[in-house]
Amino acid sequence: MTYSLTLRRPDDWHLHLRDGAMLRAVLPETARHFGRAIIMPNLVPPVVRGSDAAAYRDRILAALPDGMSFEPLMTLYLTEDTDPDDMAAAHASGLIKAVKLYPAGATTNSASGVRNIDSVRPVLERMAEIGLPLCVHGEVTTADVDIFDREAVFIDTVLDPMRKSVPGLRVVMEHITTRQGAEYARSGGADLGATITTHHLVINRNHILVGGIKPHYYCLPVAKREEHRLALRAAATSGEACFFLGTDSAPHTDPNKEMACGCAGCFTATNTMSVLAQVFEQEDALNRLEAFCSLNGPAFYGLPANTDTITLTRGEPVHYPAKIDTDDGPVTVFDPQMDLLWRVD
């Protein structure tokens, strides 16, 4: 039994920080353990131009408490009006590391997203040319496709045709939730990666619906059947280079979650590393935790791994707060429904 584990400092390759009071409250929760994060651009209004990303980056750095270090890796929100020259300039200057594709209507603040993928083809071609990765929210939004099938249908009807029609486009399948997602990610070679969240390694759809509806387990893509959770656990703990951590930690205040039409998102920033260590221990894969959290992501993005480290120590159960306070209201921390024996020092 290992009682202490030292890893390169982890990064989060998919994170929602929001803005204003929420940003100030949630940023330290991530910066405490993580070195860098890919910052999602689904603000209202969204982060569309390079100048928006620069201003948002400044607001994030201004919200970082003294003595903490953290590097936000900025993204642009792809719209049907995205200006390829503005995007390429933001990439060339080092400001942005990826562009995010939200199918219109797929999730929180996705109304400005893409309705017709053909309309963004020139942008995608430019991205392939300059090596700028596309982060994809992979769900179809058509009413006739069942919500539990939306990821698998997206892979077949949108993602695969898009990748074939834009050769060389580097793609990250964000927050995969299905066996089909993991299988497709594996098949894609060096230009295809996939992030996996902490919560999708822990919950299946029963956690949301059995014994009463649990809004704090509702996120998008929604958690699927147990066979899919097991496929995700096998993928995350495999050490395979295409799989890396993207928590999709997505804070919403309790009133916005606990309502007749509650928002999608699980807030996992606070306890993610302890939960992951527990999951990897259960899978007898603690020796591959570093690959998933600290090595595979930077390798995909062509960045160096962090040089400093964190140490996890196994002992008595660690207790995290059930909620964090923000000036907008309380935000519930993801409850993994298990003892967390790994403390982050």
Ligand code: DOR
């Ligand atoms: O559950 C989710 N919450 N999924 C997303 O894709 C967006 C996110 C959010 O921004 O709240």
Ligand code: ZN
């Ligand atoms: Zn997200």
